[in-house]
Amino acid sequence: MAGATAGSFGAITACTPHKGGRRRTGKGRMELSFTPINLNMVHTFTISGFSRDVTPSILVRITYDGVTGYGEGGLPPYMIGQTHDTVQPFLSKIDLAQFDNPFQIEDILSYVDAIEEGFTCAKSAVDIALHDLIGRLLDIPVWQLFGYTAEKSPDTCFTIGIDTEEVVRAKTQEATPYNILKVKLGTDEATDKMIVETVRSVTDKPLLVDANQGWSDKHYALEMIQWLSERNVLMVEQPMPKGILDDMAWVTEHSPLPTYADESCQRLTDVPRLHGVFHGVNIKLLKCTGLNEARKIIAATEALGMKVMIGCTSETSCSVSAAAQLAPRMDFADLDGNLLIANDYFDGMKIVNGKITLNNRPGIGIIPLSR
Numbered sequence: 001m002a003g004a005t006a007g008s009f010g011a012i013t014a015c016t017p018h019k020g021g022r023r024r025t026g027k028g029r030m031e032l033s034f035t036p037i038n039l040n041m042v043h044t045f046t047i048s049g050f051s052r053d054v055t056p057s058i059l060v061r062i063t064y065d066g067v068t069g070y071g072e073g074g075l076p077p078y079m080i081g082q083t084h085d086t087v088q089p090f091l092s093k094i095d096l097a098q099f100d101n102p103f104q105i106e107d108i109l110s111y112v113d114a115i116e117e118g119f120t121c122a123k124s125a126v127d128i129a130l131h132d133l134i135g136r137l138l139d140i141p142v143w144q145l146f147g148y149t150a151e152k153s154p155d156t157c158f159t160i161g162i163d164t165e166e167v168v169r170a171k172t173q174e175a176t177p178y179n180i181l182k183v184k185l186g187t188d189e190a191t192d193k194m195i196v197e198t199v200r201s202v203t204d205k206p207l208l209v210d211a212n213q214g215w216s217d218k219h220y221a222l223e224m225i226q227w228l229s230e231r232n233v234l235m236v237e238q239p240m241p242k243g244i245l246d247d248m249a250w251v252t253e254h255s256p257l258p259t260y261a262d263e264s265c266q267r268l269t270d271v272p273r274l275h276g277v278f279h280g281v282n283i284k285l286l287k288c289t290g291l292n293e294a295r296k297i298i299a300a301t302e303a304l305g306m307k308v309m310i311g312c313t314s315e316t317s318c319s320v321s322a323a324a325q326l327a328p329r330m331d332f333a334d335l336d337g338n339l340l341i342a343n344d345y346f347d348g349m350k351i352v353n354g355k356i357t358l359n360n361r362p363g364i365g366i367i368p369l370s371r
C-alpha cells in the first residue's frame with residue numbers, strides 16, 4: 001500500500017503556485033506528504049491555565065495532475081493533545097491512491113476520518129489541502145466555490161492574553177489597527193477585572209471575552225457576565241468548564257450577553273446537545289476536521305437558530321486563510337493566529353482596516369514563502 005510520506009519544507013516551497021489555463025490530463029494519483037514545523041510566538045502567550053513560546057504544527061501537501069494543494073493543522077499543546085510524534089504515524093496511514101481524483105472529497109474525508117478516532121488537527125490539514133487543491137484545479141477561490149460573498153466577511157478581533165497591567169496596556173496600544181479586541185479571562189476576579197479595566201483605560205472599542213472554562217460557579221459566571229455587559233463587551237466565550245451543561249444553560253438563560261461554546265463544541269455531533277446551552281458555537285478547523293465538516297456545523301446552527309463564529313489557534317497563514325474562506329457566514333471572527341507568530345510559512349488572507357479581506361487567488365489564496 002502506498003501511504004503518505006514525510007518531506008522537508010524545501011520540497012513544498014519548490015512547488016510553483018497554479019496559474020490556471022494549463023491543459024490537464026485528468027489522470028494520475030493523488031500524493032500526500034507532510035512536514036512538522038514549529039511556530040515561534042511573537043509574545044509568550046498565556047490563557048487560563050497555560051503559557052507557551054512555541055506552537056508545533058503540521059503542514060500537508062497533496063499533489064494531483066501537477067498541481068499542489070496545501071494544508072495545515074496547528075497542534076496547540078493545551079487543546080487537543082496531538083503532537084508531532086502522534087500525527088505523523090497517523091498521516092502515514094493515509095493512502096489516497098485508491099481514489100480517482102480530489103473531487104471525491106466526501107468519500108476521501110470519510111475514509112480519512114474512519115482510519116482512527118481523534119487526530120482532528122491532522123484530518124483538518126488533509127481537508128484544507130484537498131480544498132486548496134480543488135480550488136487550484138478549478139482556478140477559483142474556495143469562498144467562491146462555496147457560493148459566498150467575500151465582502152460580507154466581518155472584522156477580526158485581536159487577542160490580548162492574560163498578563164500584567166503594563167503588558168496588557170502595551171498590547172492594547174499595539175492593537176490600534178483592529179476594531180474589535182478579545183481578552184482572555186478566567187483567572188481570579190481581581191485579575192480578570194484588572195485586565196478589562198486596563199483595556200478600557202486605553203480604548204472603548206468593543207470587546208469579546210474568552211474565559212476558557214475559568215469560571216466554575218454559575219452564579220459567579222453570571223455576575224461576571226453582568227459586570228462585563230456594562231463595559232461594551234459583545235459576547236462571552238466558554239465561561240464555564242466544558243462538561244457542565246446544566247449550569248451553563250442556566251447562565252445562558254439569564255445572560256445579558258450572547259454565550260458561545262468553544263471547548264464544549266468540538267465536532268458536528270456536539271452541536272444538537274448545545275442548543276439551549278449556548279447561544280452560539282465557535283468553529284475551529286483543527287477541532288472539527290476541516291472545512292467540509294465546518295460547513296455542516298454552519299448548516300446545523302442555522303437550522304437550530306444558533307449563532308456561529310470562526311476561530312483559530314497560533315497557526316500559519318495556511319490554516320488562517322482556510323478558516324477565512326468561511327468568514328462571510330460568521331457572526332464573529334477570531335482569525336489573528338498568523339499575526340501571533342514570528343515565522344509564517346505562507347502569504348495569504350490579509351486584515352485591512354481590521355476587516356478580513358479575502359483575495360481572488362485560487363484555492364485558499366496562499367503562496368508559500370521560502371523558509
Ligand code: MG
Nearest residue numbers: 210237238262
Ligand atoms: Mg476560546
